[in-house]
Structures are given as C-alpha cells and as structure tokens.
Amino acid sequence: MSSGGSNKVIYAALAGNALIAITKFAAAAYTGSSAMLSEAIHSLVDTGNQGLLLIGIRRSKRPADEHHPFGYGMEVYFWAFVVAIMIFGVGAGVSLYEGYRKILDPHEITNPIVNYVVLGLAMVFEAGAWWVAYREFDKTRGRRNLIDAVRRSKDPTVFTVLFEDSAAMLGLLVALIGISAAQFTGIPEFDGYASVGIGLILAGTAAMLAYETKGLIIGEAASRELITGVRKIAMSANGVRRINELRTMHLGPNDVLVAISLDFSDSMPAGEVERTISKLEVDIKTQYSDVRRVFAEIQSAAGHAASIAAEQEHIRESKGNDA
16 A cells, blocks of 8 residues: 555545534534534544554654664554544543533433435445455555454554544434434434443453554564565575565655565675575565565574574573563
C-alpha cells in the first residue's frame, strides 16, 4: 500500500466524519437523543483519529539519524495504537456512560424525524468513505479473505480506517433501531440501550485494532512470499552452500529489514564472497522494493549452531534469574 493510497483513504474519512459529526451534534441537541449524541461523539473521535494517523504518516517519513539509525517508520504503528486507545477510552467510554444515564433518567425524543434524516445522510457519507477504504485495502489483499488480509497487513492506516468505518455503519444501524423502538413503543429507554450498544461496538473495534497494531509495534516478520523469495535468491547465489538462518522485520509498512546467515564453500576466495554478498543485496532490493536493509553474516553451519546454542542458554539464564 503506497503512502499516497493511505493518505487518500484518511483524507476521505476525515472530511466525511467532520461533516457528519457537526450534523449529529446539532441533531442530538435539537432532539435530545442519547443514541444520536453517542454517534456524534463517535464521529468526532473518528475525525481526531484520522488526524492522528496523518501525524503518524508524516513523522514516519523522517530520515534516519544518529538516535534512530533505522529511521522512524514505526511511528505509524505507534499512532495507530493511540487511535485504538482513543476509540476505547473516549468513544466507547462516553457512549456507555451516556446510555447508562439515559436508561436511569429516560426522556422522550422530540422530532425524531430529524434523527432519521441525519442518520440516513450519515449512512450515505459513511458508505462512501468505507468504499474508498475497502477499495484501497482490496488492492493489497490478493486472494486472502478479509480477516486474513487484515492480520497479514503491515499498513495499519488503511485497515484502521476500514475498521472505523465498519463500526460507524454498525453504530448508525443500532442508533436507527434504538430511536425507532423508542418512538414506536413509547419506551425511551430503548434510546439509551442503543447508546450502550454503540459503546460496545466501539469497545470491540478498539480491542481488535489494539491487538493488530500490537504485533506491528513489537516487530512482525515480512510476508511468507517475501521470505520465500529471498531464500530462493540467496540459494542461487554463487558459492552459497546453506542458509543457516533468515530473519526479517517490518520497520514500517514499506520498510523491511533482512538479516541472513550464510554458509559459503570453504574453497571460495574472500574477495569472491564479498562480491557475491554485494550482488545478493542488490538482487534482493531490486526484486523487493520494500527491503531497505540487508545484513549478511558469513558463518559455517557449526559456528551458527554454536551461536544459537549460546543465545538459548542466555535466554534460559534470564528466565532463571526472573523466577
């Protein structure tokens, strides 16, 4: 997913949510609907979240420096996690509180037709923003189903907006059902129940986003396709007898670090090994544009096994000290 595609999705969502939030707040103030107020807060939080994602994208593009030699690509992961916290803490929290307050102190909704008009328009705007986000996300998922594609995605900006817009559509449907039930049954508590339902939807959305972005923050490997491709390139390199180990990590949506340990033929001259490593790095970066850094380590199979054994022993000692 290019940053241009991500920006388009976020700007579309930001513009739509800002207009929807203003309209919902006006309708909530006019009709006294708790569900509509929860929806207004939802849209306001979403608007702020899109601003946070844009901050993350901009800051992630800063060049590497002495203090951050691998760059700032992970900033976008951090800000996506902040978005999840905002959805849970503000959106879900306020919606649940407002619904609980309405259930304890119910009052009738005045002019519910205003709410229906606003909810209808909001559904149209949200559907448009959702479609933009879905189309951008669909370009990268290939043949994977939606859930698997989200789990494997390394760009949280697009799937965050997709999650938010999906939650918004569900929230609008719940608000419509709650307001309609309150009007036609004469039981105003249904409006409060709808607000609670919106809060639960937001809490669930926040939990899913937090789970997905957590993996990115602590470091996720590249896709299986990229790892398999790098293995093929390495094994076809001159003099390579064995790949001892291959590790990858995403430092940003389009920034992959590759660390590879190679066992070369013992008869191969040092100069030829150096030329092979240089060509290998160029071939990997040419084939996979997301690979920004390649670190190659020359080791015998026995030497690598000893290194891994020492690493595992250190881990066991650390666990023993923590016990």
